[in-house]
Amino acid sequence: MVARQKWWEDYADEQVVVVGHYWRYFTELTAEQKDKGGPDLFEGIEPHHWMGKNNKVYCVDFSVGLRHKARADGLSEKAFRLAALRWPEKCVVHDDGGWFDLDDD
Secondary structure, eight states: OOOOOOOOGGGSSSSSSESSSSOOOOSSOOOOTSSSSSTTTTTTSSTOOOOOTOOOOEEEOGGGGGGGHHHHOOOOOTTBEEEEETTTTTTTEEEEEEEEEGGOO
């Protein structure tokens, strides 16, 4: 496996980059809820916050794949959501009907 890196901390281009497969969370997870292991690369960063030196990197992965494990363990599934980015509106829509305007940052 390849170790995931916080490469966005050094990203300074003006081009917007949208990424996934980094397992972002809405709430702090217990050890039982974590499935991927390793450190939380977004610790201290609000879920709907742009990253990078120019705030041009956004992670749309909100760990919906962990719902099955939470359900099997009798834990809350609310920390995991399916998300879609609407562009050019810069709006993230979640499967629970919630949405976030990313232009507010």
